[in-house]
Amino acid sequence: MSRRQRKAHARCAPRRDNGGGLMTAMTEAWGKFAICVALIAVAGPVLARYGDIIAQRTRLSRSWIGLLLLATATSLPELFTGVSAVTAANAPNIAVGDALGSCVFNLAILVVLDALNRDGSVFTRMGQGHILTAGFGVILIGFAAASLLLGASQFAPKFFHIGVFTPILIVLYLVAMRAAFDYEARLAIAGAVSGIEPEIGLGRAIVGYLMAAAVVAGAGVWLPFVGLDISHAMGWRATFVGTLFVAAATSAPELIVTLAAVRLGALDMGIANLLGSNLFNMLVLAIDDIAYQPGSLFAAASPAHAVTAIAAVIMSGIVIVALLYRPSTRFFGVVGWTSLSLSTVYFLASYVIYLHGH
Template identity: 40%
Template sequence: MNTLWIWIQFAACLGLIILAGSRLAKYADLFGERAGLSKVWIGVIALATVTSLPELATGISSVTIIGQPDLTFGDIFGANLINLLVIAVIDILYRKGHLLPLLGSGVVLTAALGVTITAAAAVFIFLAQDNIDLTVFGHVSLYSFLLLGLYILAQLMIFRYKPPVGENAVDLRPAPPAPSISTSRIVAYFLGAALATVIGGIWLGFIGNQIVEITGLSSSLVGTLFLAVSTTAPEIVVSISAVRLFALDMAVGNLVGSVLFNIGVIIFIDDIFYRAGSILQHVDPIHVLTALFAILMSTIVIIGILFKPRLWLKPWAGLDVVLLAAVYIGAMLSLFFLAKPA
């Protein structure tokens, strides 16, 4: 197969996801305005869910059509690493000061819940590798149900959480003019963008398998690097756009909220579609290492919000930004040298 053609497809698929993902977020935000939903809810729940559709579609195609569960797990954990890295990127883009100390406690709660569910996934993968696992309905791991339960519990906690009195949420966006588009058309455009995003995700699954074949790299590495970069494109586009509008809580809430959805929902759905048994027993244990790196990066974000460090390397960038980038690079190097080749 022509190597150049594969990379052309990869670039075209990336462009489709960026375009569809940006439209998807736009109409989700617009619908939220019509429905009277809060900005935090839109960022952590609505946007995090819809912008994670590429990861979901890629995962389903990877386990059903291609039969490569490591592709989807690499995509899930790799996407989480990139989402956390993007926080460092938007911190640099926000020129009015250091971004993390400006975020509200709701973002801290979401990030802490992300640490919890990521740690649980790492433990469950480790246990499943030693056949310490139970299956439900023939092949679905009990651990997948537990991850879904943790996700639902996390959403309930976020929905019911009330920030301390006097906490100012950073949302300086000007009030948009009332759109003339009807609600029914908003929904139609939203569904069209969602369909395009899903198609792009399924396409990515095939491209990822071809990259494994032509490069000889491991499925875990390809999923964590190439697929994760592409499927997180909607989150990147949405968050950078939100920062430009000074909707900081929405921008970061979208990123840390995606961590919850990727692990709690996508692993559960992938396990349902994977018919060869418990999916946690058939993945490379290297994903546990990736999960630990994600936990480390989430902890840096939480400390950056709460501690409000004074050490800035530039007028607008803090030391925690550099640490996030360093940990991500360390994760990629570790996977490159430790992951088993295809």
């Protein structure tokens, strides 16, 4: 082999090694992502099953159980992902993108429910009490959008090291939970839920609920690191990865639990889980801001996340209109104008985030 050939061979060898290393990193990252999704998805039906049993044993309504108990459990990935992202992984964009991306993903799940409901529009079967939850969602997500836009400007008021809107988010979440409980009580919705394995006691149901929640939480802790691995391997910005991929994974429990609740005949419990998770996601943002010690999380995150927040506000508004108007028209016998509107907003927001983060 000549000297020129040896030099050419030496120049090419590192490229093959680097290419092989990149492919290995991509395979490992996506493999870990698939494991996280699988773990979270497996715990979903268990949460729905035991949540419905807890509703029966405690004589609480399915809507209240879905709003508080299931929404909290299915939002644990967002909580643990956010906290670990801002503390251990130092990835504020993963945390913010996950929380806000999960909100739009949760609302997009309504499109799936509408398509699966062959008897008519799913929005005609939903209780109007969900308007209250969706309305509070508009308020809380709107405050989050304002925090992101102010954080990107020179005028970014802070309360110690956290954003000025963070305490407001916490208070509003507590007010929303109290208002929803009072609404349920005034309408006397709370009552017995029948037909869900009455032989299972409350203690066993709580244990099963906690075990499923532990699986969800464990996978949630792992997700921000997997998201960063995917971001580095694919050459994507953390804004895009957090909003789409990590948010979709951490919203897997909401999807699985809602579908399981519908199969149990508890549609309102599933819907309350989705809308309640959006409220809890805003509480998660407040907790993430407190855990982020370098400063305000909203100032450190990309202002592009405001696009996701605005999309979530618009989609929540569409749901409120649909719950009041009760549209029954369906295109091609599959979905109605509400689902088409929700899908359009979701894909437009995703495309904007993709363009910003690619």
